[in-house]
Amino acid sequence: MSKYFGIDMDKPWSKLTKPHQTVLLEGTGEKKIRFGYKNQYGHERWYEAPFEGVVANLQRRYEETQSEYLKQELERYMSDKPCPACKGRRLKPESLAVTIADRSIADVCMLSVNGAIDFFTNLGGTEREQIIARGILKEIRERLQFMIDVGLEYLTIDRAANTLSGGESQRIRLATQIGSKLMGVLYILDEPSIGLHQRDNRRLINTLVRLRDLGNTLIVVEHDEETIRSADYMVDIGPAAGEHGGEIVAAGTVEEVLRNPNSLTAAYLRGDKEIPIPRKR
The missing domain is CATH 1.10.8.280 (ABC transporter ATPase domain-like)
Incomplete structure (x- = not known):
């Protein structure tokens, strides 16, 4: 050349x-x-x-x-740039020209999950239009609620998958599974509570319980106390981390493990041991 x-x-x-x-x-x-x-x-x-x-x-x-x-x-040699024709909305002008309540599909996709569920809940229309849209609106609201239940109400609908954290991606897959309503499935989750504010923990746990109640089995690897205490069956692996662990120290219901003197996790759950809160962070 x-x-x-x-x-x-x-x-x-x-x-x-x-x-x-x-x-x-x-x-x-x-x-x-x-x-x-x-x-x-x-x-x-x-x-x-x-x-x-x-x-x-x-x-x-x-x-x-x-x-x-x-x-x-x-x-490393690539970058994302919006299309000059559609301005990154990925739809033809003809499609973007169709609006509902003065919003195009691209406008709705820019809403957060919370904003989207408000939009679809308060969507008006004639009686005929409401009858036509009833089924699809119900499905949309349910799927958005699944996202809220796993603590992802702040995400926008058009959020790119490659910008999500590992915990967010895992919870989206979890919400998808709830929507599929499958039964007899074994789910293995690795610390799904990562990145969640403590106030959202209960919603995540309720979601896991719903999956269980559908007839599924969930194996959850967790260090979060509230999640541990919500388990039907608990397995404590230790006695320490890394090469010093790998053994089943205790197994049973949470109450049974709490009575096990060999479990370090149980000692913290009982309050025998604790990690002092630093005065300065």
């Missing part, structure tokens, strides 16, 4: 001419370039082919790879 187009390989990118930058990034289209290389025996070989360009090359490798590590590396 450098020989064919006369590109100085020692010149900084900012010093290259616009045509040279364009051909390196976007390729040569259908125009074929003569490429040379040495094979494993040291013999020179030549072939002709179009140059796909750096952008197309990175895009192709990103779409074809199964490696998460390589995807993360390639994402």
Whole structure:
């Protein structure tokens, strides 16, 4: 490429001419370039082919790879930019022109979960319109309520999945499972209370109880006291962390584990041990 187009390989990118930058990034289209290389025996070989360009090359490798590590590396050279036509709303102007209560679908998606449930709850309309929309509105409100029940009322509907924390993603999947109303499923949750304010903990626990009451089994890895005390069956693994643990120290109902003298967790739950609150944070 450098020989064919006369590109100085020692010149900084900012010093290259616009045509040279364009051909390196976007390729040569259908125009074929003569490429040379040495094979494993040291013999020179030549072939002709179009140059796909750096952008197309990175895009192709990103779409074809199964490696998460390589995807993360390639994402370092990517950035999200809103479409100039739809301004990031991902819909045609014709679709955005349709409104309900003076809001387009994009306007509704910019609302928080709390704001959206208020919008759909207070949505007016004629008697005929309400009869037509009754089923879908009921479904929308129920699904939004599931999000509120797991402490995600502050999220906006159009929030990108890759910007969510691990705890938020896990609780969204939890809300989805509640909406599916499946039975006989084993759920394994790793600290679902992470990132939750203590006042929202009870709502999360109530959600877990609802999943259980549907006929499912939940295994929850937790350090939160309220969640532990809400368990039907408790398994304390220890006696310490890391390589010093891994053994089942106590198992049974919460009351049974509380009576176990070998359980360090039980000692804290009983109040025998405590972590002092620092005077200064």
